[in-house]
Every structure is written in structure tokens, then in C-alpha cells.
Amino acid sequence: MTVPGQSAEPPLLALRDVTLAFGARIIQQALSFDVRRGSIFAVMGGSGCGKSTVLKSMIGLLRPRAGAILVEREDYWAAAESRRTDIGRRFGVLFQSGALWSSLTVGENVALPMQMFTGMEDAAIRRLVRLKLALVGMEHALDQYPSELSGGMRKRAGLARALALDPDVLFFDEPSAGLDPITSARLDDLIVNLRDGLGATIVIVSHELPSLFAIADDGVFLDGQTKTAIAHGSPAEMRDHCTDPQVEAFMRRERLGALAGQAGR
Amino acid sequence: MCRLSRDRLVRALAGAFCGRAASLVVQGGRSHIDGRSGTIDATTPIAPTWRLDQTGGLVLRLSGDWIAQSGEIPAFPPADLPAAAGNAAAGSLALDIAGVGRWDSGLIAFLWDVKHAAASSGLVLDTDRLPPAARTLLGLLPDTPAEPPAPPRPRFNPFARLGAFSLNAIAELGVVSLLLSAASRGAIRALAGRARMRPVDLLGNIRDAGPSALAIVSVVNFLVGAILAFVGAVQLRKFAADIYVADLVGLALVREMAAVMTAIIMAGRTGGAYAARIATMQGNEEIDALTVVGIPVADYIVLPAILALAFTMPLLYLYGCLVGIFGGFVVAIAMLTITPAGFMNETIWAVGLDQFIFGFVKSIAFAILIGVTSCRIGLKAGRSAADVGTAATHAVVTGIVGVIALDAIFAVIANMIDL
Numbered sequence: 001m002t003v004p005g006q007s008a009e010p011p012l013l014a015l016r017d018v019t020l021a022f023g024a025r026i027i028q029q030a031l032s033f034d035v036r037r038g039s040i041f042a043v044m045g046g047s048g049c050g051k052s053t054v055l056k057s058m059i060g061l062l063r064p065r066a067g068a069i070l071v072e073r074e075d076y077w078a079a080a081e082s083r084r085t086d087i088g089r090r091f092g093v094l095f096q097s098g099a100l101w102s103s104l105t106v107g108e109n110v111a112l113p114m115q116m117f118t119g120m121e122d123a124a125i126r127r128l129v130r131l132k133l134a135l136v137g138m139e140h141a142l143d144q145y146p147s148e149l150s151g152g153m154r155k156r157a158g159l160a161r162a163l164a165l166d167p168d169v170l171f172f173d174e175p176s177a178g179l180d181p182i183t184s185a186r187l188d189d190l191i192v193n194l195r196d197g198l199g200a201t202i203v204i205v206s207h208e209l210p211s212l213f214a215i216a217d218d219g220v221f222l223d224g225q226t227k228t229a230i231a232h233g234s235p236a237e238m239r240d241h242c243t244d245p246q247v248e249a250f251m252r253r254e255r256l257g258a259l260a261g262q263a264g265r
Numbered sequence: 266m267c268r269l270s271r272d273r274l275v276r277a278l279a280g281a282f283c284g285r286a287a288s289l290v291v292q293g294g295r296s297h298i299d300g301r302s303g304t305i306d307a308t309t310p311i312a313p314t315w316r317l318d319q320t321g322g323l324v325l326r327l328s329g330d331w332i333a334q335s336g337e338i339p340a341f342p343p344a345d346l347p348a349a350a351g352n353a354a355a356g357s358l359a360l361d362i363a364g365v366g367r368w369d370s371g372l373i374a375f376l377w378d379v380k381h382a383a384a385s386s387g388l389v390l391d392t393d394r395l396p397p398a399a400r401t402l403l404g405l406l407p408d409t410p411a412e413p414p415a416p417p418r419p420r421f422n423p424f425a426r427l428g429a430f431s432l433n434a435i436a437e438l439g440v441v442s443l444l445l446s447a448a449s450r451g452a453i454r455a456l457a458g459r460a461r462m463r464p465v466d467l468l469g470n471i472r473d474a475g476p477s478a479l480a481i482v483s484v485v486n487f488l489v490g491a492i493l494a495f496v497g498a499v500q501l502r503k504f505a506a507d508i509y510v511a512d513l514v515g516l517a518l519v520r521e522m523a524a525v526m527t528a529i530i531m532a533g534r535t536g537g538a539y540a541a542r543i544a545t546m547q548g549n550e551e552i553d554a555l556t557v558v559g560i561p562v563a564d565y566i567v568l569p570a571i572l573a574l575a576f577t578m579p580l581l582y583l584y585g586c587l588v589g590i591f592g593g594f595v596v597a598i599a600m601l602t603i604t605p606a607g608f609m610n611e612t613i614w615a616v617g618l619d620q621f622i623f624g625f626v627k628s629i630a631f632a633i634l635i636g637v638t639s640c641r642i643g644l645k646a647g648r649s650a651a652d653v654g655t656a657a658t659h660a661v662v663t664g665i666v667g668v669i670a671l672d673a674i675f676a677v678i679a680n681m682i683d684l
């Protein structure tokens with residue numbers, strides 16, 4: 001288990017006693033965890049416990065009510081707006097519902113960040129766009145509009161867009177929800193290889209424990225009742241060692257799922 | 266990342282002993298070698314280069330920093346490959362990226378081109394020497410690029426356009442009529458107490474359409490009345506017919522201006538809002554969800570929209586008449602030698618009840634027109650954000666043009682029945 005603030009190398013991202021709230025309603029409080037560089041970090045927990053909200057505060061969409069979010073020791077929310085934009089450019093985000101820009105084609109969606117933030121020529125951008133789309137198996141949909149895609153295809157296109165700028169940190173909100181098992185396994189592969197190959201750090205919100213057991217090497221378990229983290233460590237560690245009934249229940253249900261998945265394979 | 270020290274040594278020697286030759290092979294060879302010996306300098310990336318080595322099997326050797334955003338990733342010309350392949354004994358192409366410093370997806374993009382070229386010239390790509398991550402990423406990519414089907418480019422043909430436009434207009438007329446009849450049936454059901462329209466929705470729509478539009482209706486009608494009085498005063502004074510300003514203002518407002526102006530305001534405010542709201546619902550598949558649950562769109566969305574407009578518009582019209590006449594009154598009193606009582610008298614005498622009824626009926630017709638067209642435009646909108654904007658614009662334009670065209674029709678009818 002990684003106890004916050006005790007690892008030797010400074011973490012890439014760190015939350016320190018963060019409180020998140022919408023209006024008067026507190027979603028999570030006293031939340032602390034570290035995301036090591038190069039790790040695949042899983043944010044787990046029941047539906048509605050605030051996983052997406054935590055992600056939002058890490059990518060700069062929701063200012064924490066209290067506490068600090070450190071990006072390489074720099075307090076993200078204390079930084080000036082322009083500095084935050086610079087930091088944010090190193091992030092790639094896949095939103096829970098894809099969040100493609102609906103008036104652009106899939107190809108344009110992926111190209112837009114490159115056109116905005118790099119000086120690359122059109123031909124070079126086109127080449128990279130095709131690469132990123134091919135990585136997620138969406139090359140054929142280059143000229144289609146998001147409204148013409150299926151839910152899973154939108155997700156994959158969103159992933160290609162998240163990869164556009166070769167980000168240092170990739171945030172995935174439920175990447176495999178709505179994907180078939182093969183595509184989902186391919187996505188796991190892709191995530192691991194993005195980490196190994198491109199050196200990206202990956203923060204992933206997911207319920208798909210079979211895939212989390214396979215790829216995640218660190219994580220945190222959020223609880224909607226106590227409104228804070230109740231377990232730290234990799235999903236496999238939590239499964240084997242954690243005694244919290246909440247976590248156990250979560251993992252046991254998923255273990256049944258994993259067994260069924262193995263039987264089917 | 267994954268550099269062979271042997272290779273590094275060879276390169277360093279090559280650089281030291283024949284720097285000229287080395288820099289021919291490797292662009293910026295000097296800085297490259299310097300960069301190798303020390304830590305990688307993030308600010309000055311080494312230009313990416315590649316070289317096809319044919320001694321002892323075909324080997325593609327890459328070196329430099331392969332960073333996509335540098336914009337320097339070279340193209341891999343497949344034309345070279347078959348010729349080279351002819352020379353190669355074994356039909357395989359090995360990849361060697363030992364000389365590569367930093368890399369990201371730019372390297373993968375290049376290797377993908379190589380993969381295409383190798384596949385098209387029948388070479389087997391030997392990726393054993395790639396680091397595992399690069400190998401797997403490359404493995405995820407297809408051998409041959411899937412060309413997306415070219416979008417059909419319609420040829421411009423004025424007759425086809427005209428025909429399509431006319432057919433579309435006729436079809437739209439049909440659809441709007443159907444929608445209107447569905448809404449009327451909903452209204453009849455509502456009267457019978459079996460409607461699927463919720464009173465809450467109707468009240469909400471009325472609130473949005475009516476009271477919140479009062480301010481802008483007041484301002485516009487007051488100004489229209491004032492302008493009419495002003496124009497009239499300048500002309501009528503020449504004939505010493507000052508008092509007829511009251512006739513002019515009263516008749517013009519009650520018969521035409523108050524109804525048309527109010528309708529135009531409502532087309533812009535409420536019609537646009539309806540279209541945008543319904544188009545957004547379309548994009549979120551909310552309309553689909555209504556259909557699946559079995560709630561008729563005509564009852565749940567269109568009917569309250571039309572009813573709200575048909576209820577508020579005549580009231581706003583009457584209110585607009587009063588405010589407009591007041592505007593004319595203020596200007597007339599200020600500019601001309603008329604007494605307030607005289608103006609009032611003249612107005613009441615000139616503007617009969619039938620004129621009010623005419624305007625009242627017109628404003629109800631305008632309301633129905635705006636309601637049904639804006640709902641229809643929202644319902645047929647596409648599913649993107651831009652489509653919502655298009656729908657709103659379209660609804661406003663159609664509403665305004667429709668109101669004025671309908672007003673012209675009313676004018677002709679009034680002329681025929683001698684109103």
C-alpha cells in the first residue's frame with residue numbers, strides 16, 4: 001500500500017486533504033493519495049461516490065473546496081490561470097461519455113488540439129490523426145461525425161483525441177464501459193503499452209475489475225458514505241488483503257465476474 | 266530508452282574518426298554524438314533520421330529524437346523499398362531503433378508507414394529488435410491503411426436544387442400540418458381530460474413566454490407608437506389635420522403594428538428558444554426516449570408550446586396596443602396642438618371593436634404559426650451542437666418571415682371582406 005507522502009520519488013500527482021463539494025453538498029473530503037510517475041492508477045468505488053468529481057478536480061474543471069492538488073510538487077489550483085493551462089496541456093482526458101465536439105468530424109476532433117497547440121504542418125497532423133485513430137481501431141471513421149457513431153465508437157474516438165498531444169498523464173473515465181470484451185481487452189493492451197512505450201502516467205476510473213486487476217498497479221477506493229478514501233493500493237492488493245467490508249463486497253462481486261470471464265475464454 | 270551501448274560506441278567512433286561521413290548519415294551528427302555522451306537535452310532535440318542498411322539483410326536503422334510535435338518526422342517513401350528488397354537475400358526487413366533517443370507517437374507513425382511499405386512490397390517486418398511497447402503499439406495497427414470512403418461530392422445542378430427545394434417545401438407543409446393536427450387532437454383530448462400534457466409544462470411555458478416578455482414588448486410598442494405619431498405629425502401638420510394623428514396611430518397599431526411587432530418579438534425570443542430546446546433534446550436522445558416510453562411528442566412538447574404562445578400572444582397584443590397608443594399620445598401631445606381628451610376621443614372613435622378583433626385573431630394565428638414551425642424545426646434538427654444553433658436561427662427567420670407573409674394574407678382577406 002502506498003501511504004501518501006512516504007514514497008521516495010516525488011509523486012507526479014498528489015492530493016492532500018482535498019475536499020470536493022457542489023454548493024453545500026460535500027462529495028469527498030480529507031482525500032489524500034499519490035499517483036506515482038509511470039503508474040496505472042485506478043480510482044474505484046461505487047456509482048455516485050464521486051470518482052468523476054475527483055477526476056474533474058485533477059484535470060482543472062472543479063476547484064477543491066479545501067486542500068491542495070500537487071502536480072510535480074506544484075500546487076495546481078494555487079497557480080495562475082495561464083500556468084494551469086500549461087500544466088493542463090500535458091494531460092489527456094477521456095470523458096465518461098466521450099465528449100466529442102459534435103460539429104467536427106472524428107478526424108477533426110483529434111486534429112484540433114494539434115492544430116491549436118503545435119506548429120505542425122497539415123500533412124504531419126493528418127498522419128498522426130490517422131495513427132491515433134488506427135491505434136483505437138477507428139481509422140475508418142475519420143470523416144464521420146460523432147452523431148453517426150455508436151456509443152463505444154465515440155468512446156474510442158474520444159480516446160484517440162485524448163492521445164492527440166502525446167500527453168504525460170492520461171485520465172480515463174470509464175474507458176471500457178460500452179465496449180465489447182475484445183475491444184476492451186485491446187484497450188487494456190493499449191493502455192499498458194502507452195504507459196510502457198510513451199512513458200505516460202495513467203489515472204483510470206473504472207468498474208471493470210478484471211481489467212483493473214490486469215493493468216492497474218496502484219489505486220484508491222472511494223466511499224460514498226464516509227465520503228473519503230477507505231483503501232489505498234493496487235486492486236489486486238485490495239482484493240487479497242483489504243478487510244473493509246465495502247471493499248470486499250466490491251471485489252467479490254467482481255471476482256465472480258472474473259471467474260465467469262475466465263470460463264468463457 | 267532502449268539504446269544498445271555497442272551501437273552507441275560505434276557511432277561515437279564514427280563521429281570521432283570521420284565526423285564528416287557520420288554527419289552525412291546522421292543529420293546533425295555532431296550534436297547527436299554529444300547528446301549521447303551526456304544527459305539528453307530536452308530543449309534541443311536531435312533531428313530524426315533513418316537509413317536503410319543492406320549489408321547482411323535489410324535493416325532500417327533509425328536515430329535521433331522521434332517526437333511527433335517537432336513536426337520533423339520524415340516520410341517513408343515506399344518507392345525505395347521494392348528495389349532494395351530485390352537486392353536483399355531474405356525477404357525480411359528488420360527494424361533497429363537502437364540509435365533513437367526520445368520517442369513518442371511520432372516514431373510509431375513512421376514505423377507504421379514502414380509497415381505499410383513492407384506489406385505492399387511483400388517484405389516480412391522483423392520487429393524483434395524493437396522495445397516491447399513499440400512492438401505492441403505497432404502490432405495494434407493494421408497492415409494496410411483503411412481508406413475511409415470518400416464523401417460523395419454532389420454536383421451543382423440548379424434544376425435538381427430547385428426540384429429538391431420544392432419537394433422539400435411541400436413535404437414540410439405536410440409534416441407541419443400533421444404536427445398541427447396531432448397537437449389539435451391532443452388539445453381535444455386535453456379538453457376531455459385524457460391528455461398526456463402536464464399542466465406544469467403548460468404553466469412553465471406560459472411563464473417563459475408571457476410575463477418575461479412584457480418589458481421588451483412595452484419598449485418596442487411604445488417606440489413604434491411614438492414613431493408613427495412623429496411621422497404622422499410632420500405630415501398632417503401641413504394640412505392642419507393634427508387630430509388625425511390619433512387615427513393614424515390607433516389604426517396602424519391595432520390593425521397591424523402591435524400584432525406584427527409582438528409576433529416578431531415572440532418569434533425571436535420564444536420560437537428560437539423552443540427550437541433550441543427541442544434540438545438539444547433531440548441530440549440527447551430525449552425525444553427518442555419519449556417515443557419509446559410512448560409519450561407522444563405532439564402532446565408532451567408541441568401542444569404546451571403552441572398553447573402557451575396562443576394564450577400569451579393575444580394578451581401581449583392587447584397590452585402592446587395600449588402601450589403603443591400611449592407612445593403616440595406622448596409624442597402627439599408634445600408636438601401638436603391637441604388636448605389629451607381630444608386625442609383620446611379621436612382614438613376611441615376611429616378604432617372600432619372590429620379592428621381589435623381583427624388584430625386579436627391575427628395574433629392567435631401568429632402564435633400558432635410560430636409555435637408549430639419552431640417545434641417542427643427543433644424536431645427535425647440534427648444531433649450536433651452546431652445543429653442546435655442552426656435550428657434556433659432557422660426558427661427565428663422562419664418565424665419572422667412567416668409572420669409577415671401571414672400578415673399579408675390577412676390584409677388581402679380583410680380587403681375582400683371590407684374590414
Ligand SMILES: Nc1ncnc2c1ncn2[C@@H]1O[C@H](COP(=O)(O)OP(=O)(O)OP(=O)(O)O)[C@@H](O)[C@H]1O
Nearest residue numbers: 022025027045046047048049050051052053054096
Ligand atoms: N454538477 C453537479 N452538481 C451537483 N452535484 C453533482 C454534479 N456532478 C455530480 N454531482 C453529484 O456528485 C456525486 C458524485 O458524482 P460523480 O459523477 O463523481 O460520481 P461517480 O463516482 O463518477 O459515479 P459513476 O460511477 O456513476 O460515474 C453524485 O452524487 C452526483 O449527484
Ligand SMILES: [Mg+2]
Nearest residue numbers: 051052096173
Ligand atoms: Mg463517473
